[in-house]
Amino acid sequence: MRRIGLKSLILIGVLLSCLVLAGSEGVFDIRRVLALQLGVLWMIGLLASIMGLAISYFLRSHRESSHHLGFGPYDTRPPASQLLFEARAYALWMGPRDETPAWEFNRPVYVFTISFALLLAGFSMLENRSLMLLKHFHHNMSKDYGQVCPEEGAAQEEAELKPKPEKYGCDLVKKAFALGYTKDLGDCADDPKEKTDEICTHRQWDEPSSHYSYRLIEKFALGLWDSISGLHQSLSPESIAKSTKKLPELSKHHAEGFKGEARSSIHVFTDLREPGGTKEQLRRSLHPNHCQDELRELRFSLAEKGRDRSSQLEDAIAHLLFNPAVAKGAEYCRLYTIHWAAAPSTCEDIVAFGPRVLASLGVNEPVTAVLERQRLEKQFPPPEPKKKAADGKAEAEEVASAPPAPPTPERARISFHCLMTREITPSRSEVKLDGQTFAVSSELLPSVDAQGLMPSQPLMAAVARAFIPGFSYTNLDRKLPFTMSEERFQTEIAKSGDHLRLAKFELLKMSDILAGDQWVASYPEYMEVYPWQTHLSNFVQKFRRAMKREDESK
Amino acid sequence: MKALAIFLFALCLSTGTAKSAEIGAENRAQYLERLMSSIRSMPAAEFERLASESQSVFSELCRSSDPSLALSCSFEASEKICKSSLDNASCLLVMDAFIVERLNANRFVSVRERYEMMSRGSDFKARMAESLQFRYGTIVQAFSLGDAASCKAGDFTCLGKSLEKFCQNEAKQGRLSYQSCASVVALYIGRHSQGN
Numbered sequence: 001m002r003r004i005g006l007k008s009l010i011l012i013g014v015l016l017s018c019l020v021l022a023g024s025e026g027v028f029d030i031r032r033v034l035a036l037q038l039g040v041l042w043m044i045g046l047l048a049s050i051m052g053l054a055i056s057y058f059l060r061s062h063r064e065s066s067h068h069l070g071f072g073p074y075d076t077r078p079p080a081s082q083l084l085f086e087a088r089a090y091a092l093w094m095g096p097r098d099e100t101p102a103w104e105f106n107r108p109v110y111v112f113t114i115s116f117a118l119l120l121a122g123f124s125m126l127e128n129r130s131l132m133l134l135k136h137f138h139h140n141m142s143k144d145y146g147q148v149c150p151e152e153g154a155a156q157e158e159a160e161l162k163p164k165p166e167k168y169g170c171d172l173v174k175k176a177f178a179l180g181y182t183k184d185l186g187d188c189a190d191d192p193k194e195k196t197d198e199i200c201t202h203r204q205w206d207e208p209s210s211h212y213s214y215r216l217i218e219k220f221a222l223g224l225w226d227s228i229s230g231l232h233q234s235l236s237p238e239s240i241a242k243s244t245k246k247l248p249e250l251s252k253h254h255a256e257g258f259k260g261e262a263r264s265s266i267h268v269f270t271d272l273r274e275p276g277g278t279k280e281q282l283r284r285s286l287h288p289n290h291c292q293d294e295l296r297e298l299r300f301s302l303a304e305k306g307r308d309r310s311s312q313l314e315d316a317i318a319h320l321l322f323n324p325a326v327a328k329g330a331e332y333c334r335l336y337t338i339h340w341a342a343a344p345s346t347c348e349d350i351v352a353f354g355p356r357v358l359a360s361l362g363v364n365e366p367v368t369a370v371l372e373r374q375r376l377e378k379q380f381p382p383p384e385p386k387k388k389a390a391d392g393k394a395e396a397e398e399v400a401s402a403p404p405a406p407p408t409p410e411r412a413r414i415s416f417h418c419l420m421t422r423e424i425t426p427s428r429s430e431v432k433l434d435g436q437t438f439a440v441s442s443e444l445l446p447s448v449d450a451q452g453l454m455p456s457q458p459l460m461a462a463v464a465r466a467f468i469p470g471f472s473y474t475n476l477d478r479k480l481p482f483t484m485s486e487e488r489f490q491t492e493i494a495k496s497g498d499h500l501r502l503a504k505f506e507l508l509k510m511s512d513i514l515a516g517d518q519w520v521a522s523y524p525e526y527m528e529v530y531p532w533q534t535h536l537s538n539f540v541q542k543f544r545r546a547m548k549r550e551d552e553s554k
Numbered sequence: 555m556k557a558l559a560i561f562l563f564a565l566c567l568s569t570g571t572a573k574s575a576e577i578g579a580e581n582r583a584q585y586l587e588r589l590m591s592s593i594r595s596m597p598a599a600e601f602e603r604l605a606s607e608s609q610s611v612f613s614e615l616c617r618s619s620d621p622s623l624a625l626s627c628s629f630e631a632s633e634k635i636c637k638s639s640l641d642n643a644s645c646l647l648v649m650d651a652f653i654v655e656r657l658n659a660n661r662f663v664s665v666r667e668r669y670e671m672m673s674r675g676s677d678f679k680a681r682m683a684e685s686l687q688f689r690y691g692t693i694v695q696a697f698s699l700g701d702a703a704s705c706k707a708g709d710f711t712c713l714g715k716s717l718e719k720f721c722q723n724e725a726k727q728g729r730l731s732y733q734s735c736a737s738v739v740a741l742y743i744g745r746h747s748q749g750n
Contacts, residue, residue, distance in 0.1 A: 299726040325728055482620050492622070495629045499646040501585055502733040503625060503632075503653045509731070510622050525578045533728035 001072030003102035005065030006094075011105065015117045022120040033123065040131045044122035052115030061110040068102035069094055146212075149200035246379075253376040261373050264335040264413035265366040268317065268466070269347065270445075271420045274340035275310035291333035295322055300532035310340065312454050313419065313445065316463045319536055320543055326533070327541040329548060335413075337366070347418035347442045351429040358433075367414055371434045374412040413551075417466040418442040428469045441466050455521065457514050460539060468546045475515055479538040484510040486519040505529050514539045579718055586736055587714030589651055592644035593744025594710075601745070604645065607635045608652035621657075628653050654737035661734070662689045693735065694742045696720075713743060 026032055033041075070081065074091045077083065081095025105113060133140070170188035177185050203212045234243075274281055284290045298318050317338070324330040339361065343349070349357045358364040415438055416431070418424065426444055430437040443466040446458035464471040475483060484507060493504050508526060511517040512535045521527060593601070616627035632653065636645035660668070663685050671681040697720050705712035721735035730738075 300728050301726055480621065482622055484622055488622070492626055492629070495626075496633055496646060499643070500629055500632060500650045500653070501582075502589075502650050502737055503628065503657075505731070505733040506625055506654060506657060507622065525581075528578050529582075529722070529725060529732035531725065531731045533725075534731075537728075 001076045003068045003070045005102040005104040006067040007059060007065040008104045009069055011113055015113055018117040018120040021124045025124040027123040037128050040126060040128055043131060044126055048115045048118040048122055051118050052111055055114050056111045061107050064097060064104055066097055067094060147202040149202045149204050151205045250380060253380050256373050261369060262335055263373060265370045266336045267363050267416050269339045269342035269418045271342055271344050272310040272313060275308055275314055295333060298323055300536060309454055316459050320463055320540055326537045327544055329544040344420045344423040347416060347440050350416050350431050350440050354431050355433055370412050370414055415439045419445050419466055421445045457518055460514055464543050468550055471546055473514055473539050473542060477542055478512045478515040479534060480510055482510050509534055583714040583718040586717045586740055587710045589647045589740045590710045590713060590744040592647040596644060596648060604648050604652060608656055612656050651737040651741050654733045655741060658734040659686055662686055690738045690742055694739055697739050
């Protein structure tokens with residue numbers, strides 16, 4: 001049978017807790033202890049010793065504990081004890097002191113253990129700054145944090161010394177009033193508010209801090225009581241039912257905000273198959289943010305994507321809409337979904353059958369989510385920023401610094417774009433969803449050339465037109481206002497024979513494929529070093545400006 | 555049968571295109587190799603003469619708001635300048651690098667920076683040269699830490715291949731045009747690299 005006194009048991013628990021605390025705070029790292037100032041070390045030691053002695057004294061360390069924890073055969077358990085655990089013939093119990101003595105720390109060990117535990121706690125919690133705070137304790141406590149009412153009589157003197165500024169244009173009105181031409185001074189009359197002697201509730205200039213603290217506590221308690229009384233009244237079943245009626249929708253609205261649910265859902269359908277092999281397609285489906293990663297790897301190489309037309313189309317869309325390196329106003333790629341291997345009649349079906357066909361296309365869920373989010377945003381608009389703070393400068397500053405909430409758009413940003421290689425005629429229609437109309441556009445992709453590639457210029461133009469109807473990029477839009485014909489190019493590159501090759505590459509800066517200089521594509525050795533960035537950025541800039549205008553006009 | 559024919563045709567095309575791209579890259583690498591070795595072997599006085607001649611080509615002789623005219627003029631000017639040179643081929647190679655470097659110099663220093671340099675005093679040329687050297691040094695450092703790290707300083711074949719690859723990548727990332735990158739690095743490496 002084993003017995004241990006409750007005081008010793010608690011002491012062991014405290015010691016273990018302090019050891020864990022000290023370990024987690026890195027007290028056992030000697031560098032931390034050495035970094036402490038001598039004054040702090042002395043303070044920790046002194047506090048630990050004094051408090052250790054005091055605790056030992058108050059807990060009467062020389063006397064046995066009133067209770068004990070015992071473990072042993074079940075039969076040896078005292079009758080007055082409380083059984084805590086029992087297994088086979090053994091038991092764990094808690095019982096009162098009796099004739100059988102329990103194991104206890106002897107007194108010096110008791111004092112030492114408490115002091116050691118306090119020492120560890122001190123090292124964990126105190127640092128060099130603690131001593132400084134202690135030094136300034138009185139100053140910090142007696143610091144004046146609030147406004148102080150002016151000294152009696154001083155306010156009057158001040159008012160006399162500093163006359164009120166005259167209201168502009170009131171001289172004439174007052175003169176007319178004095179002469180009896182008017183019976184009313186109007187706005188020029190003295191403000192009645194100024195006449196009343198308001199009681200200053202701030203700290204009085206001669207008020208002791210304890211009295212002021214008492215007043216503040218009283219004010220807080222009264223305010224709390226008022227709130228509780230008001231709450232009690234508002235807790236009637238009717239008012240609860242009324243005020244929580246929209247709670248599920250409000251929670252949903254906030255949840256959507258936290259989750260960052262999309263406010264736009266733009267769908268691009270194409271009859272081309274998804275680029276990449278099975279492994280690549282699996283990677284994309286498992287990685288929801290793949291478009292961001294791929295964007296980082298995007299290169300200026302439109303016509304060099306091999307014979308994979310899907311990759312060419314994907315590149316064109318990425319450059320036009322998402323690439324931030326080309327021009328300002330890039331869109332967030334996750335709002336756009338490309339649906340590969342779609343039927344050529346997809347857009348016609350959307351226009352003809354509306355919401356019924358969306359489910360079969362797999363776009364019903366994101367579209368509904370966007371519409372729902374817009375509905376909730378209209379129902380719970382963000383609070384209007386206050387024009388003028390009710391009280392206090394801090395609130396006014398807070399209001400001024402808060403970013404303005406984005407206005408809820410009148411229409412959800414949803415659209416459907418078809419980029420097909422066959423069987424469609426370019427068109428622009430609308431579909432009605434949830435009482436709103438959304439754009440549905442179809443565009444025909446260019447046919448492949450002899451090398452099996454889609455030519456860059458018609459490809460970019462087709463993709464651009466799918467989003468901005470009638471978009472065109474002509475000779476007048478090129479970056480440099482100079483053009484170069486193929487004949488001139490041939491003449492120039494023929495100069496100096498095979499020399500000055502790098503300088504001849506400079507001529508490509510004047511030949512914009514996207515503005516119609518498609519002949520450059522027939523010079524493969526030049527196309528390998530074609531300065532795509534220069535020309536593409538110009539094209540994309542124009543497209544994004546047009547897109548912004550279109551969005552603003554809706 | 556028809557499908558097989560189309561497949562074989564496509565295969566031939568793809569193989570042909572890949573091969574021509576490889577040949578193109580090899581040709582450019584060889585050109586860069588020749589360029590760097592010409593810069594290295596050129597006497598300092600001749601090199602300085604060509605530097606100053608190329609400067610005057612764009613500031614006086616071939617000054618034009620139409621870059622194609624300026625380029626066309628510079629081709630003819632380079633031929634004239636190199637006629638008096640002992641090694642005409644090397645001279646044209648070096649002039650090629652100088653023409654591209656001078657033509658693109660302003661792209662490395664923004665208009666604002668140039669304005670500040672001008673407003674600070676009369677020493678504009680020196681300030682501009684210093685600023686350009688700093689920027690060129692950054693590009694060369696990026697080049698040296700890439701594939702070129704395995705090349706010996708005097709191995710221009712290896713350096714040419716690495717430079718071709720490096721500048722293709724720079725161009726595709728949209729940071730620099732191929733020719734601008736190649737001329738800057740070739741001039742720097744050809745002039746400053748030492749040892750074997």
